[in-house]
Amino acid sequence: MNKIRIFISICVIAFVVCIFLLNQESTRKTIKVWMQNELKLKTGQDFKIADVEFDFPRSIVLKNVTYENSKYGEIKAEKIIVKFSLVKAFLGSLKGGTIRLEGLSSEHSELAALPENIKTSILWNGTDGFNGDIILLESTKSEFPYSLNGGKVAVSLPNKESSLYTFTSTFPLVNVKDSLLSEVRANGVWNTDLNEGGCSVKAKELSTNGISLSKVSVETTNENHSQIWAYKISATGLYEDPFLIDFSGSFSPTLFQLDQFHLSSDAHSLQLKNPLVLQLRENLHVDLAYGHFILDKKEIVLSGNAGFDTVDLKFELPKQPFESTSVEQVPFPIMGILSGTLLLQGTFSDLQARVELNADTVSIDHPSLEKAALFQARLSGRLLGKTIDFQGELSDRNVNLFKVNGSCPVSRKSALLIEPSESDGMSIRLSGNVDISRYIHAFISTKCWMTGEASYVFDIMGPFHKPLLLGHAKLKNGGLESWETGTILHSIDGELLFTNDRISLKTLSAFDYQGGRIAATGAFDLSANKDYPFRVNLSLNHCALISLDDIEAVLSGDAIFSGDSKGATLKGEFAANELDIILTEKPSAINHNIEVIYKNQSVRELPPTQITKPGVDWPICFDFHVQNKGGIFIHSKELSSEWKGDVKVTGCATQPLLHGDFRVLNGDYLFNGKKFKISEGSISFAGDMSKETLLYVVGEMEIGPIVANVVLKGPLINPSLLFRSTPPLSQTEILSWILFGRGMGDITPFQGSELTQSINELKNSGGSNSTFLTRFKESLGIDRIDFHNGEGKDDKRSVQVGKYILPELFLGIKRDATSNRIGIEANVTKNVKVQAEVGDDAQGHLHLKWKHDY
Numbered sequence: 001m002n003k004i005r006i007f008i009s010i011c012v013i014a015f016v017v018c019i020f021l022l023n024q025e026s027t028r029k030t031i032k033v034w035m036q037n038e039l040k041l042k043t044g045q046d047f048k049i050a051d052v053e054f055d056f057p058r059s060i061v062l063k064n065v066t067y068e069n070s071k072y073g074e075i076k077a078e079k080i081i082v083k084f085s086l087v088k089a090f091l092g093s094l095k096g097g098t099i100r101l102e103g104l105s106s107e108h109s110e111l112a113a114l115p116e117n118i119k120t121s122i123l124w125n126g127t128d129g130f131n132g133d134i135i136l137l138e139s140t141k142s143e144f145p146y147s148l149n150g151g152k153v154a155v156s157l158p159n160k161e162s163s164l165y166t167f168t169s170t171f172p173l174v175n176v177k178d179s180l181l182s183e184v185r186a187n188g189v190w191n192t193d194l195n196e197g198g199c200s201v202k203a204k205e206l207s208t209n210g211i212s213l214s215k216v217s218v219e220t221t222n223e224n225h226s227q228i229w230a231y232k233i234s235a236t237g238l239y240e241d242p243f244l245i246d247f248s249g250s251f252s253p254t255l256f257q258l259d260q261f262h263l264s265s266d267a268h269s270l271q272l273k274n275p276l277v278l279q280l281r282e283n284l285h286v287d288l289a290y291g292h293f294i295l296d297k298k299e300i301v302l303s304g305n306a307g308f309d310t311v312d313l314k315f316e317l318p319k320q321p322f323e324s325t326s327v328e329q330v331p332f333p334i335m336g337i338l339s340g341t342l343l344l345q346g347t348f349s350d351l352q353a354r355v356e357l358n359a360d361t362v363s364i365d366h367p368s369l370e371k372a373a374l375f376q377a378r379l380s381g382r383l384l385g386k387t388i389d390f391q392g393e394l395s396d397r398n399v400n401l402f403k404v405n406g407s408c409p410v411s412r413k414s415a416l417l418i419e420p421s422e423s424d425g426m427s428i429r430l431s432g433n434v435d436i437s438r439y440i441h442a443f444i445s446t447k448c449w450m451t452g453e454a455s456y457v458f459d460i461m462g463p464f465h466k467p468l469l470l471g472h473a474k475l476k477n478g479g480l481e482s483w484e485t486g487t488i489l490h491s492i493d494g495e496l497l498f499t500n501d502r503i504s505l506k507t508l509s510a511f512d513y514q515g516g517r518i519a520a521t522g523a524f525d526l527s528a529n530k531d532y533p534f535r536v537n538l539s540l541n542h543c544a545l546i547s548l549d550d551i552e553a554v555l556s557g558d559a560i561f562s563g564d565s566k567g568a569t570l571k572g573e574f575a576a577n578e579l580d581i582i583l584t585e586k587p588s589a590i591n592h593n594i595e596v597i598y599k600n601q602s603v604r605e606l607p608p609t610q611i612t613k614p615g616v617d618w619p620i621c622f623d624f625h626v627q628n629k630g631g632i633f634i635h636s637k638e639l640s641s642e643w644k645g646d647v648k649v650t651g652c653a654t655q656p657l658l659h660g661d662f663r664v665l666n667g668d669y670l671f672n673g674k675k676f677k678i679s680e681g682s683i684s685f686a687g688d689m690s691k692e693t694l695l696y697v698v699g700e701m702e703i704g705p706i707v708a709n710v711v712l713k714g715p716l717i718n719p720s721l722l723f724r725s726t727p728p729l730s731q732t733e734i735l736s737w738i739l740f741g742r743g744m745g746d747i748t749p750f751q752g753s754e755l756t757q758s759i760n761e762l763k764n765s766g767g768s769n770s771t772f773l774t775r776f777k778e779s780l781g782i783d784r785i786d787f788h789n790g791e792g793k794d795d796k797r798s799v800q801v802g803k804y805i806l807p808e809l810f811l812g813i814k815r816d817a818t819s820n821r822i823g824i825e826a827n828v829t830k831n832v833k834v835q836a837e838v839g840d841d842a843q844g845h846l847h848l849k850w851k852h853d854y
Helices: 002-022 025-043 086-091 436-443 731-740 749-765 772-780
Strands: 047-055 059-070 073-083 096-106 117-124 129-132 136-138 146-149 152-156 164-176 179-191 196-208 211-222 229-239 241-252 255-265 269-274 276-280 286-295 298-306 310-323 334-347 350-364 375-384 387-396 399-412 418-420 426-435 448-462 468-482 488-499 502-512 517-525 534-547 551-564 567-582 620-628 632-635 639-652 655-671 674-688 693-703 706-715 720-726 784-788 798-806 809-815 820-827 832-839 844-850
Touching (some): 025 047, 436 448, 502 534, 534 567, 655 706, 674 706, 720 731, 731 749
Parallel strands (some): 567 620
Antiparallel strands (some): 047 059, 073 096, 129 152, 152 164, 164 179, 211 229, 229 241, 241 255, 255 269, 269 286, 286 298, 334 350, 350 375, 375 387, 517 534, 551 567, 674 693, 784 798, 832 844
16 A cells, blocks of 8 residues: 555656646747747748647647748737647557647738637547547637538548558538538548559539539549549539539649530530640749630630749630521621630739731621621720720721720739729720611611711710710711601701710701701700600701602691600691692401411410500600691592691690691592582591591582582591482482482483492491492493383393593493494583484484473
């Protein structure tokens, strides 16, 4: 028992002596110097340790450790605490330990957010490996850009039975600056006998700078003591559109080779045609051998060299055909030959660039463009210092359609990232000449034909975020033909002035082919917050603005056309110098349903017959008054008339509203070959022209002993027709005189049948339809058709057709079974009629008919 007590006492005394000796200043200084030398020997770097403190046998504390010569400047740690059991280490039963760094700090901007504490713990598992939290960051500074959370690493060391180093690791979350990885798994193996091995790293997701990757896989292998490692990398991702990337090759300390590269998305693809080799030279200088890529079927060649801080690279686009049919924004095919180069030279802090892009024999497959039109395009630019200089042109047959040159100051965010300067001003000039008739209809959908020579010059100055625009555009010898209004103008000359956010229509003048003139001035405000308001002053002088098959209008007056992006209004006073309206019969509408079957129609798409037409995007409304200064002429196949009156037009273009009255001055109405003089008439407008317009016209003609009147009245789209006479007669009797020139008692049975049918048609349709016989006569261009039965034994059945060549002169042809006869009938006076007739046998008859009513 005494021996045990003596042994314990000796151990306690030894322990106390060790603590005392280890904490002596001289001892701590000796150990501090030894540790500084060891750190320099192992790392080649200088570390300064202010003091060493022992908590025997649990830990060693290094105080105020400074790393002075790092590329990030000076890095300090208030304490580095190394914890492990010295006794277990002495006895060989050590199972683990921890290293903890406290009070980390740095003056460098990238390390200013260092965590306050870093802890590393290693738990040994027997003699063949260890696992545990390799790095555990404990910090209140959440902005620190590096972290491994909840990681686990297992390492197997070589032993007598195996010469393999192996490791496996998993990390639920890894944060490296702006990159975040989840579910990271890494494993590797190295054979010390064969000096070969490999490793792989896989991650479920990786997010960095707006790019999202998934199924990330990185693999590398080395065989047979070689310094060359093979690698293979693949991932799927999302950056605006989904994409797939995979590439492979090999690398060594002095060589990097890319053998296969493929990047594809729904819209684009990039692949490597020939291997790309990077050779490391002295002073970290890299030579880039010939690299041949294919981008969307376009070949790109890459060559050059780069150093640690310098670059000399050339991107070349060899001459090759291109076609724009795959570009959704281009509505028609564009084809040509494309070539270009891009040079990058200088240091990364002051990178210079030159670019040149050429497009030759460019043709546009559009029906409005001449097939012979071949375009050439040139664009070149240079980045020098903090300025980009550029120039370019687009020409056709050596005519400069578009030319640009200028300079733009920039600010450098990084070697390859530049942005327009916010303070310095740019200077850009745009100019060109355009033959409107050759190009406008290919790029602008219009319902008119335009010609003329346009020229323009624009200057853009000032800072990029608030540019100043100055310039002008001119049109000379222009022409316009509108297919909707029939307007034909020539000698169009005009000039537009551009001043920042305002466009002024300085002058615009044009002439029609009758000597009329139109002129305009105005201004357009390009302020988006004001909905782009505009105002155009119009002046017309005997100008034929409307010249269609059914209407022709010659107007004079002044008007204002104003509005904004939401709509416009035409307001003014016009005088109708001439207004001709031709009334045409519209074809009959189909009055029954037609079944339409759409082949290859998707069940999810509405048939075109069920698609609702879109509303008017830009409504135009009216508020103008038209005064009658000349005659208003209204014509049709039966009507020839002159009117006077005024009308006010309101509403919008989709449904104009008219208010006013027209009164007839004179005119004729042709009914059944007889010309009626219009004695009175009016047209009253009260809103919707098709619904609220009333017509009243009275035609008068003296026929035999009566004066017949044809009255047309009612809505414009469906007026009614009635008859009256002096002396008063029945409708049937009046119609008999109008149709056949005689009363009901003097007409043939066939004429009586036609008269009855005409009366029925007029009753049923209000005069809108015609009988078969009427349509037959109209198709032949005749006014009368009569069928006669013979009265005696020798008289034969005959048919007579004829036409009024003058209001009182009728020319007819009669045909029976054996002969032809031609006759003429003239009304000499009210009661006297002369008839003359001659036949094939040259025998003629002359009749003088006199009639008197008692």
